[in-house]
Amino acid sequence: MTRDDGRVASGAADTAVSPETNGQRAEAAGLSRRLALLLMGGAALAACSPMSRPSGGGALLPPPTGPAVSGEVLGTGTVRVALLLPKTAPGNGAALAAAMQNAAALGLNDFSGNDLTVLVKDTHGTAEGAAEAARQAISEGAELIIGPIFAAEVGGVGPVARAASVPVIAFSSDPSVAASGVYILGFLVDGQVRRVVAEAARSGRKSIAAIMSQSAFGNLAEAALRQEAGRYGMRVVAVERFAAGGEAQSVAAVAANAAQIDCILLPEGAGVAPNIARSLRSAGVDLTRIKLLGTGVWNDPTVYGDPSLVGGWFPSPEISGFSAFASRYRSTYGGEPPLTASLAYDAVVLAAGLAKTAGAQRFQLSVITNPEGFLSAVNGLFRFNAFGTNDRGLAIYEVTGSTPSLVSAAPRAFTGA
Template sequence: MAKDTTGRNRPEAPQRALTRRQALALGGGGAALLAGCQPNTGPSISAQPLPSTGPITAAPMVPAGDTIGTGSVRVALLVPRSASGTSATIATALRNCAEMALNDFAGADVTLLVKDSGGTTEGAQAAAQAAVSEGAELILGPFFAAEVRGAAPVARAANIPVIAFSSDPSVAGNGVYIMGFLIGDEVQQMVAHAATTGKRSVGALISNSAAGNLAEAALRESAARYNVRIVQVERFEAGPGDIAAKAAALGANAAQLQAVFLPDGGSAAATAAGALAAAGLTSDRATWLGSGLWNDPAVYSNPALSGGLFPAPEIDRFSAFAARYRQAYGIELFAKATLAYDAALLAAGLVKQAGPRRFDPAILANRQGFISSVNGLFRFNPDGTNDRGLAIYRVTGGTPAIVEAPVRVFAGA
């Protein structure tokens, strides 16, 4: 049975051998190679010749303001410190996680230049300009898509790559790589799992929203890839009344449905699941397929969602990291801030192992990918999006049960 790009089974394709190569493993204690590779040699990512260093230019400005680390390589970290609402809390969590990464990486030769992106396009543009003037070779962040749109042109003009924390694929590409978890990748892995387990006819109950549009598009693309038939898609407006009506419409075709896609999270997921059960589509009759939005303790413990499946990084790894974070800072971890940990650890690892070409596109988008001790296997695609090796979990009413382990090596890498 063949594999898709993440290494999961792809039932309709002919069998191919999985090639195992080196990947850069990023974890506690610094960068190391995967088992079976020689230690301290670094990954063989590309055989292309090193680029010319070009003419000597004036020294960059001395870094001003908040910094983390004392290494020789300057990397900017853009966080929405002065933005309104909860953004300051997000900024603190991002900074804390980046700090933990450098503390975990023994001998990290990196200085992080922490800049306030302000939560706006203009603020991120100014932060990126400051980072460039201070000699940053790489920009980590910003967090919001609007901020990425401000930082990207500045970085692009300076030939500096951006590893943003956004989940919006529209801001990826042309030197911008996004770390956020992507609905398209999550849906692909859920549909692959469904097909492998014999669930080849699906329906969907999806909110009528921009995020819902992305989810439906991903479902249709993945269904075509894995030879899964979409029986019916229902889009609902906010509120239990419309959800119940659309669930009843799906229930009219219950005999044809082996699975139902429910990408929305939070209370909408529970309301949708309850409406499906009332329409005869219980999770034991038609498997409920969730999204990464189900990776939420409120979902884990909700009996209405019991039996549903969802994709996520390994929860045990996150829980261990969250406990360390709580001990270090005395506050709860904002889950998406772990992207800053992964990004800062990646930067430190590449500085150590990849030499002068450390942040070249061929290095950042190598097909072998990287492994984080928190969020697992990931890689950047040439278009700036990412692939991840996610586990598949079942909601049990308590701790989710793993039903499919994440891949450890990408297929064909």
């Protein structure tokens, strides 16, 4: 999973209050319910019927109406949306862009009867390139911008899109770049921490410690931990932060308080969490009594089979959804999709669903930020908040040494929406 670091977005779990009338909210709620069926239906169609191979490279022909289009397009519908990707960025940016364009094409193909034309624009992996890509897409009639991926790119796009009143659904997981009209679809660490801490509290655990990096990611995780622990009356015994290579001191501090601890949050990924778990055991911490808690970065085959993390819990969209998506992706393109590619699939299917069900309202704030949210066959329940972040309905899994075991299913609706 890719991760953008950023600042804490407060209140991400709360339902946003918007200025729309009750009638507008009720109409948006009805659209959301219809769209949930469409989002689910696209994947069912893909799984059950023959599928022509979508072209991730796109066509070079413009759609039949509207301003002239330059560059690649996907689809031939009347509703234009942009897809901003770092197609010529250095490092792994170009490879990630290719996978996400493939996933977007797959989503467009899966949504039968869609009315979209997707204008694919290269950001070059920079804020300046992303801003120029957004300007070009808007001049060519884009009503919605999907992407870009990286936080700096989103920062470049935001002012351009807001000036033109064009909403953005970006792939970043950095809440610092979210804002009204700039919505981030990435997997946010604060929601993951809240979900797994809440599950631990509901299972009867009363106290918690944490070991996490000295980083912006760690700041987000710590803030969410303290918020959710306070909500459930859990005692936070210790929060130990470490610099790279400095885990030993944090492990020793937590081990010294082990008798007071019911669970330990380790939000780090496969390169760090197993080493910390082994060090805790070596320090005499009984991890058969104390439950290890992870985040979505544990949704990784490397973690699944690691004996040091067996018994630990982590939050994730239900794994079966991504597995089915990955199978279709492999059969179509012959490669393994990164988890982030599924966001491009979801965003394009969402745009197609809004275009089909919401008419002229399709990309209005009251529709995009509907508190009932949307239901994807790949990543499950999600919604956007008025200030640009998202909430997700996540499952809880247990590491078993092989296939993770489902502890708690993902919700199918937001309570209190």
